[in-house]
Amino acid sequence: MQAAAVPARSSLRLSRPALFLAPLAQHKGRLAVSVLAIALGVALGYAVQLINAVALNEFSQAVRSIAGEADLEIRGPRAGFDELLYPRIARLPQVAVASPVLDANAKLPGRQEALRVLGIDAFRAARVQPALIGDARGDTLELLRGDALFLSPAAADWLGVKAGDRLAVQVGLSEVNLRVAGLLRGGGRERLGVMDIAAAQKLLQRLGSISRIDVRARPGADLGDLQARIQSILPPGVMVERAQGEAARNAELSRSYRVNLNVLALVALFTGGFLVFSAQALSVVRRRAQLALLRVLGLTRGALLRLLLAEGALIGAIGAAIGLIAGYLMAAAVLQRFGADLGAGEFRGLHPDLHAEPWASLLFFALGVLVAVAGSLTAALEAARAAPAQALKAGDEQTAFARLRPVWPGISLIALGAICTMPGPVGGIPLFGYVAIALLLVGTLALMPRLAGGVFGLLPRPRGAGAQLALAQLRGAPGQAAVSLAAIVASFSLMVAMAIMVASFRVSLDDWLDRVLPADLYLRTGLRGETAFLSPPEEARIAQLPGVRRAEFLRIQKFMLQAARPPVTLLARTLPADNPGRGLPLVGASLLPQPGAPPPLWASEAMVDLYGYAVGQVVELPLAGESRRFTVAGIWRDYARQHGSVIIERERYAALSGDRNSNDAALYLAPGASPDAIEAAIRTALPGGANLEFGSPGEIRARSLRIFDRTFAVTYALEAVAVVIGLFGLSSSFGTLVLARSREFGMLRHVGMTRRQIGAMLAAEGALVSALGLALGLALGWVISLVLIHVVNRQSFHWSMELHSPWGLLALLAAALLVFATLTALASGRRALGVDVVRAVREDW
C-alpha cells in the first residue's frame, strides 16, 4: 500500500539536470531571444566563411589546372617579355622541361567580360600542363593550326559555342575570327581558351613576346638553387617563383574585402554574445535570492559557477546548431543569386560548388558556444561571488554588479585600444585595428556602471513622483541600468561608426570622381580585355575630328614589382606640360624633379603603404625589360585600384618602351559640340569604332556610385542584423528588469500609485537610460569611425578619405531608437502591471 503511493520517479523529476533546467523553462522568451541572437551571428559568420571557401577553392583549382605540374613559374609584366629568354631557361642543366605561355585576356566584341586565352607550345605543355591540351580527336596537327582555338567546357558553355563554330576576338579595334576546334581535356571550371603559341603571338600582335614560362626541374634538382640561378638571368620586372604563386596572389586580391566581411559577421556574433550577457546578467539579478538559497543548501561556489556557465553553453550550443543550418542555407541562396564574389567584382567566370567543411562547421559551432559562455561569465561570477546570507535579504539585487564599478579596467582597455591603432597591418590584414575597435568598445562598456552612476547622480531632482522614483531607482541600481545601457551603446556605436565610415567613403569617392573626370566625353577600348587598343593613327583620327578641342590618351599596363604581390598598374597619361600634376587628385605635398634628376612619377597611396614610396624619393620601375629611374613627384588618391598604381608621362613612356598604343581617351569638346554627335562621328570614322565604349562623366560617376552602393549593400545587411540583435537585447533587458520589479510595482499600487504614474515612471527610466546610451554610443561610434577610416580601411585598401558625418541621418536614427526604447519600457511595464497586485506583494519572488 505504502510503496504503491510513492510516485513514479519520472513524474517527480528529481534528477540534477531536471532541477537545473527548470529555471530555464521558466523564461522561454528570454532564452529564445538569446538563442536566436547566437544563431544569427553564427549563421552570418558561417555563410561568409562558406562562400569565401568556395571562391578560393575554385580559384586554386583553376590555377592548378593551368600551372599543372610546374615547379617554378617565371612571369613578368602583363604585356609580356622577350621570348629569347625562353631558350636560355630551357638549356639550363637542372631544367627538365620549360613551357612558354602567352597569356592574355582577350576582348570579345559586344561582351563585358574577357576570355582568357593561353598560347602554348603543345608538345612542351603536354609534359607540364596536360590539362591544357586540346582534344584534337586524332588530328594532332590541329593543335598547331593558326585559327584553331580549344575552349574549356565552362567557356564553351558561357559562349554558347561548340566545335566547328566561329568565335570573334577583338585585337586593337578590329575583329579576328577563330575556329572552335574542340574542348580542352581538362581545364577545370575556368573560362579559358587555348591555342598554339606562335599563332597567338601573331594573332594578338605580340610577336616575340611571351608572358610566362612554366619550368619543371629534373628529379633531385635543388629548387632553391635553380630559382636563384634563373632569377640571376632574368631582366628587371621578370620574376621566378614557386608554382601556385598565382593562387596566393589571387587570394590576396580579394582578401581584405573578405576579411572585412568576416569581421562584420563576427560583429554580429559579438552583439549576439552581448545579448546573452545582458540576458544572463539580468536573469542572475532576478534569481539572486534563489541562487543564494542553493548556496545555503549546499551548492558550492564552483558548482554554481559551472551551473550558470553550462546554461550559457546550452544557449550557445542550440543557437550555434541552428546557426550552422541557417548559415548553410544562406550561403547556398547567396551563391545561387550573386555568385562567389558577393557582388565585389572579383572571381569572374567561376561556377561555385558549396561544401560544408567539417573543421569550419566545428569552428563556428565552437565560436557560438564560446561567445555564449563568455557572455554568461560576468553574470556567473557575480552570482558565485555574492554572499549568500546577504543575497537572501530583500533589496540586495540593487547591489548586483556594483563590483563592476572600478574604473581602471575600462580606462586601461581604452588606453590599450588607442595604442593598438598605431601598428601596421599583419600580413595585409588590419588585425590591430580590429583589436583596437574591440578594446574601445569593451572598455567603454566596462565603464558603463560608473558612467551611469555619475550621470544619474548629477541630474537635478525632477518633479512628479514617477520621475523621482525613476531617478532613485537608476541611482540605487546603476549596475542594472548599466546592463541596458550597454546594449544600447554597443549596437548604436557600431551603427554610427559604420554610417560615418560609409558616408565619408561615399562623399570622398564622389569628390574624387569629380576631380578625375574633368573632360566632356570618355571612351575606352574595354574594361577587362587586354587585346583591345587604339593605335597612333586611330588616335590622330579622333584628335582631328571637328568638335574635339583636345584629346588626352591613356595607356594602361601592368607590371610586377614584387613576386609576392599583385601586379602594379602603370598609367601613361598625356599631362599638361607646364604643370603635369595639375589634373591629378593629389594628397599632400608635391614637387617637380630638379633639372638633371630622374623624370617625375605620381604614385597612388597604395604604393606608399605597400612599397614605401615617398615624395622626392628616386624609384626604379621595370619598363620593357629595363630598369628605369623616376622621381616620386606626388602621391595621389586612386579609388579605382587597391594594389598600387603609378602615373608617368605618356611621351616618356612611349619613348622608353616603344609602346605607342593606348586604351582610354578623354575628350574636351569645342563649345557647342554635342557629345552624342562626337560619339557617332568616332564610331563611323574609325574601322572597328563600334567596339569602343563611350561614357559621359555623369554616366561614369553614376555607374561608379552604383557599384559602390552595391558593394556596401552586403555590409549594410550585416550591420542591420547586428543592430537588430542589439535592439532585441535592449528590449529583452528592459523587459526582464521591469518584470523583476513586479513586486515593487505591486507595493507601489498598494500605497496608492496609479497605473498611469507607474507607466510614467517606467517611461522616464527608459528615456533616461536610452538618452544616455545614445549619447555615449554617438561619441564612441565617432571614435570607432576614425579607427575604421584611418586604420582599418587604410590598411585594408590603402585608401585615405575625408571624414564626413551624416549628422541628419544619425539624429534621425537616435530619435527612432529613443522612441523605441521608451515604448519598450512602457510595454514591459504593462506586462509587469498585469501581474496580480495582491500576489505580487505576497509572493517572495
Next chain:
Amino acid sequence: MLVLEQLSKTYEGARRRSVLHGIDLHLAAGEYIAVMGESGIGKSTLLNLIAGLDRPDAGRILLDGVDLTGLDDDALTQLRRASMGFVFQAFHILPYLSLAQNVALPLILNHVDEDEAAARTHAMLAAVGLEGREESMPRELSGGELQRVAIARALVHQPKLLLADEPTGNLDPESAAQVLSLLREQVKTRKAGCILVTHSQAAAATADRIVILTAQGMGAPV
C-alpha cells in the same frame, strides 16, 4: 555537539558595526533551544556564523569537534549540505520547482540516488501533512503550508543541526502554532539539534531551553 567559544563579529565597511562579543554556547546532540533577543542584537548574524555563511572575527565554532573557522568555503558548503537544515522567515521556496522537487533539493545536492530521494521526499511531505501534493507548485500554497514545505526540506536529508530564523514571523498565530509543533515533533523524531531564533514567547516555550542574546553576551532568561 555544537560548541561556540568566545565568538565575536564586527561588520566592516563604510559603516563599521560591532555585533557579537564573546559568545559561548553548548548545544547537545538532539537538543532544541530557542534564542531570543531584541531586534538588531545579532541573532541572524549568529546563525549565519554557525552555518558558515559568514566568518567570525574571533572565537571558535566546533561541530562534533571540527573547528568550522578553519575550513574554506567549499568545505563549509559541503558540511552545510550534509549536516545542516534551514528554515527562514521568508520561506524561500523556489517558485519554478514543484513541492517534491523543492523538498528533494538537499538530497539531490547530496547525490542521493533518485529512487531513494523520491521515497524519502514522499515520506517527508506526508510527515508535514502535505501528502499527495508532490506535484503542486508553490504559488498554489498558503504561507503556513509553504513553511511546512520548508521544514520538510530542512529535515529530509537528516541533518545533525537545524537552524530556524523566525520561522513563524510571517504566519498568523494559528498557523504558527501548527508549524512549531510540527517542527518540534520532526526535530525530536529525527534526533536533530535545533536552534530556533524567535521574538515570540509562545514559540520559545516549545524549546527545551531558552537563551537570551544581549549586548553583553549569551545568558539564561532572568
